Every structure is written in C-alpha cells, then in structure tokens.
Amino acid sequence: QVQLQESGPGLVRPSETLSLTCSVSGGSLTSSSYNWGWIRQPPGKRLEWIGSVYHNGSTDYNPSLKGRVTMSADTSKTQFSLNLRSLTAADTALYYCARQWVNSYSEPLLFDPWGRGMLVTVSS
C-alpha cells in the first residue's frame, strides 16, 4: 500500500523559496500508471492544485501560480519535490502531496492517496 509523507520547513520568510519533499513508500515514481502531485489549502479556502510531475519527468502546473513553481522527481530516492518562489503571505497553506492515477490513454486522473499534509507559514 503506497504511503506519502511531506517534509520541509514549516516557516519561510516572504520573498524566499519554499522547498518541500514528498517521500513515497510502497510505490515507484516511474510506473506509467501514476503521476505525482502537489495540492494546497490556504486557511479557510478551498483546495488548490499546484501541479503534477509525470512518471516520465514532464510537468503540468497551475497557471494561477504564474511561473513560480518547479517540480521534479528523484526516482532513485522515490521522492518528488516542489519549489515555490517569491513567497507571500498568500502562500501560507497546508501543503499535500498525492499520487495521481493515469488511465490506459495516458490521461491524468484523480488524486489518491494523499499525504497527511504539512502546514507552511510565510512570515517574517
């Protein structure tokens, strides 16, 4: 059974870069059946998909983040990462990593399972 665990700093200063890692156990990042994604939830707001890194290393990002996002996967460590630049208070959120299913037509699908989430606060 695959499990995911987020790690990284809980407090980051404005204008800096957030770097989070998701460690995957019980699964392979290179399986064509799955991509790997990041999702966040600011306090009191709805969930927001940040982006996904595909099993072949390509990526898909939410345009709302305006080019501030980079995601990558380290298959040797079964980890994937998120870098979010130019942070503001609006980036304060609970950050989740999740596995994204892929169907037989290579279409990205839903996210399941999810990690437990990690609270990141942007403050000076």
Next chain:
Amino acid sequence: EIVLTQSPGTLSLSPGERATLSCRASQSVRSGFLAWFQQKRGQPPRLLIYGTFTRATGIPDRFSGSRSGTDFTLTITRLEPEDFAIYFCQQYGTSPYTFGQGTNVEI
C-alpha cells in the same frame, strides 16, 4: 478553469438521516471525471467516489454519486456517526484540476 460550487455550505442532520450534497460545475466536466472526498480534522482527504458514480475500494454502499448535466450529487442514504465530516468535490477532466469549497455535514 472549471469552477465547482458546492451547496449547502453546512448540512445539519442526525444519524440515520439522508444527506444530499450538491456540486455544480461552471462548464461540462469531461467524461464525468468528478470525484468526491471526505475529510476529517487532522486527516488527509479520503476518496469516496470517482468517475461520478464509482465507489472507491472499501467505501460502503450508503455512499452514491449521480449527475444531471453539470450538477453532481453525493448521497449518503443513512448517516452513521463516522460520516459527520467535510465533503468536497474535485474535477479531474481538465487542467487546471479544481475543487469545490466543501460541505460540512454536522450533527
């Protein structure tokens, strides 16, 4: 992007009652690629329904999903005490993938 609007914001019910949760999409959801999740405080979201209708593994049959055009519904036929939680919908047919704002089912 596709905006998902859930209603009501809060649903106050008792165990044994029926819960009907709505998720309205601002445009067509490709191939009915809509999922429902349950979330409890301090826990990650739990997948209940995907592809509009299909229950995830281990989900009891009191949970069901349906659709009429761009209106999606999650029905819980007989609420159990463990069902009181927040429920949200998500469309995964079109990137960027989007979520509803959630419905809180409370006692």
